[in-house]
Amino acid sequence: MLTVTMKVNGINSRHDVPDNTLLVSFLRETMGLTGTHVGCDTSQCGACNIHLNGESVKACSILAAQAEGAEVTTIEGIANGDTLHPMQQAFHENHGLQCGFCTPGMVMSAIELVEKNKNLSERDIREGLEGNICRCTGYHNIVKSVQAAAEKMGG
Amino acid sequence: MITLAEDGKFLAGGMTLIPTLKQRLANPDRLIDLSxxxxxxxxxxxxxxxxxxxxxxxxxxxxxxxxxxxxxxxxxxxxxxxxxxxxxxxxxxxxxxxxxxxxxxxxxxxxxxxxxxxxxxxxxxxxxxxxxxxxxxxxxxxxxxxxxKPEKAAYMKFPNPASRYAMVGVFVAKFSDGVKVAVTGAGEDGVFRAGNLEAALNADFDSAAIADGVISSDGLMSDIHASAEYRAHLICEMTRRAVKACR
CATH class of the missing domain: 3.30.465.10 (Uridine Diphospho-n-acetylenolpyruvylglucosamine Reductase; domain 3)
Structure with a gap:
C-alpha cells in the first residue's frame, strides 16, 4: 500500500491504495467518481481522458502514484454548479452523443484542444480527437459540438 | 536504487510500460519513476x-x-x-x-x-x-x-490506422557529406539504414531517383497489417514523399 495525495476537482484527496492502482481506478473506485469511463483499457479509446495538471491524458495508462501531488480534473469537475461547461452544453445542443459512453473522454479531450489552439479548422478538430473513439455518432456531430463550443470559449 | 530491486524497471512516460504491466507481460518488483x-x-x-x-x-x-x-x-x-x-x-x-x-x-x-x-x-x-x-x-x-543538424530532412510515415504506429516510416536526412535514410516499422530486426536508397539519393537527390523494386522484401516484417512485399513498396513511396517534403 502507498499513500497518494492529489487535488481532484479542487478538493485535496489523500488515500491509501495498493501500489499498482491505476489513476482511473483511484478516481472511479477509491473516490467514487464514475464519470471517467474505462472503455478499451488498452490506451486506444480515450474514454478515460482526464486532465492532469491541465493536460489531457489517459487515466487508464497512468499509475495513481504517478499523479502524486498533481491537480486532476474529471468530467465531474467542469460544470459550474448547475450550469454546464460550454463544451458540455455544445454536445447537448448539437446531439454530440448517442449512447454517451465515450462522451466524458471526448469532452475532456476537446476542452484541452480548444483551450490550447485558436482558430481550429474541422480537420484540426478531427486530428485533435484522434485519441477518442466513438462507435455511435460517426463523429460528425461531435465535430460540430466542438466547433460550437470553440466559438463560445473564444477559440 | 535499481540494484536494490531484483527485477526493477525504470518508468519514463509509461505509454508502453504501463500497458505492458496491465497485460502482465512484465512483472517488475519495483518501478523507478524518472519524472x-x-x-x-x-x-x-x-x-x-x-x-x-x-x-x-x-x-x-x-x-x-x-x-x-x-x-x-x-x-x-x-x-x-x-x-x-x-x-x-x-x-x-x-x-x-x-x-x-x-x-x-x-x-x-x-x-x-x-x-x-x-x-x-x-x-x-x-x-x-x-x-x-x-x-x-x-x-x-x-x-x-x-x-x-542536417542541411534538410523529412520524416514520412504510413500509420497503422488503428494503433497509429508506423507500418512504415522513413526518415531522410541530407548532410553536406551525404544522405542517410532510416526505415522503421518494416525490418524484422527493427529500424535499419537503407543503403540502396542512400546510394540512389546520393547520385540524385530527387524523388524520381527512387525506382520501384530497389528495396527487397527480404528481412521485412509480414503480419496481418501488411505483407513484406507491401512494406517494401511503402518504403520506396514514403522515401519519395520524404524527399519531396525535405526542408
Whole structure:
C-alpha cells in the first residue's frame, strides 16, 4: 500500500491504495467518481481522458502514484454548479452523443484542444480527437459540438 | 536504487510500460519513476541539438529550437500516437524501448545521433541493436539525446490506422557529406539504414531517383497489417514523399 495525495476537482484527496492502482481506478473506485469511463483499457479509446495538471491524458495508462501531488480534473469537475461547461452544453445542443459512453473522454479531450489552439479548422478538430473513439455518432456531430463550443470559449 | 530491486524497471512516460504491466507481460518488483530526475530541457548546441530524455513528444513538437533546427523531428514528434500519448510519452522512453514500429529510432539513426547515459555516450549504430533491444545495461538510464543538424530532412510515415504506429516510416536526412535514410516499422530486426536508397539519393537527390523494386522484401516484417512485399513498396513511396517534403 502507498499513500497518494492529489487535488481532484479542487478538493485535496489523500488515500491509501495498493501500489499498482491505476489513476482511473483511484478516481472511479477509491473516490467514487464514475464519470471517467474505462472503455478499451488498452490506451486506444480515450474514454478515460482526464486532465492532469491541465493536460489531457489517459487515466487508464497512468499509475495513481504517478499523479502524486498533481491537480486532476474529471468530467465531474467542469460544470459550474448547475450550469454546464460550454463544451458540455455544445454536445447537448448539437446531439454530440448517442449512447454517451465515450462522451466524458471526448469532452475532456476537446476542452484541452480548444483551450490550447485558436482558430481550429474541422480537420484540426478531427486530428485533435484522434485519441477518442466513438462507435455511435460517426463523429460528425461531435465535430460540430466542438466547433460550437470553440466559438463560445473564444477559440 | 535499481540494484536494490531484483527485477526493477525504470518508468519514463509509461505509454508502453504501463500497458505492458496491465497485460502482465512484465512483472517488475519495483518501478523507478524518472519524472523527478530533471532530465528535461532542449538545448541548441550549434552543430546539434540536445534533448533531455524525459522531454515529452509534445515538448519536442512545440520546441522553437527543434522547429527551427530540425523541423523534421518536430513534425515526427507531433504525429506520434495521439495528443494524450504525446502529453506523456518521452523521447528517452521511446529510444530505450526501441519498438520496431516506433518513430524516434529512425530519426536517431538517420541523423546519426548520440544517446547519452549516466556513464557514457553511445553512437546510434552501436545503440540500436535490434528489435526492442539496445546497448543499454540493466541499470543504465538514457539522460539525453544529441541530434546533429542536417542541411534538410523529412520524416514520412504510413500509420497503422488503428494503433497509429508506423507500418512504415522513413526518415531522410541530407548532410553536406551525404544522405542517410532510416526505415522503421518494416525490418524484422527493427529500424535499419537503407543503403540502396542512400546510394540512389546520393547520385540524385530527387524523388524520381527512387525506382520501384530497389528495396527487397527480404528481412521485412509480414503480419496481418501488411505483407513484406507491401512494406517494401511503402518504403520506396514514403522515401519519395520524404524527399519531396525535405526542408
Amino acid at each position: 523527478g530526475c530533471a532530465l528535461t530541457g532542449i538545448e541548441d548546441e550549434g552543430q546539434s541539438i540536445r534533448i533531455g530524455a524525459m522531454s515529452r513528444h509534445v515538448d519536442v513538437a512545440e520546441s522553437a529550437i527543434v522547429q527551427k533546427s530540425i523541423p523534421a523531428v518536430a513534425d515526427l514528434a507531433s504525429h506520434i500516437g495521439d495528443r494524450q500519448v504525446r502529453n506523456r510519452g518521452t523521447i528517452g522512453g521511446s529510444l530505450a524501448n526501441n519498438d520496431p514500429s516506433a518513430c524516434y529510432p529512425s530519426a536517431l539513426l538517420a541523423l546519426d545521433g548520440t544517446v547519452h547515459t549516466q556513464r557514457r555516450s553511445i553512437a546510434s549504430e552501436d545503440y540500436l541493436t535490434g528489435m526492442f533491444d539496445t546497448d543499454l545495461e540493466e541499470d543504465e538510464i538514457v539522460i539525453a539525446v544529441s541530434l546533429p
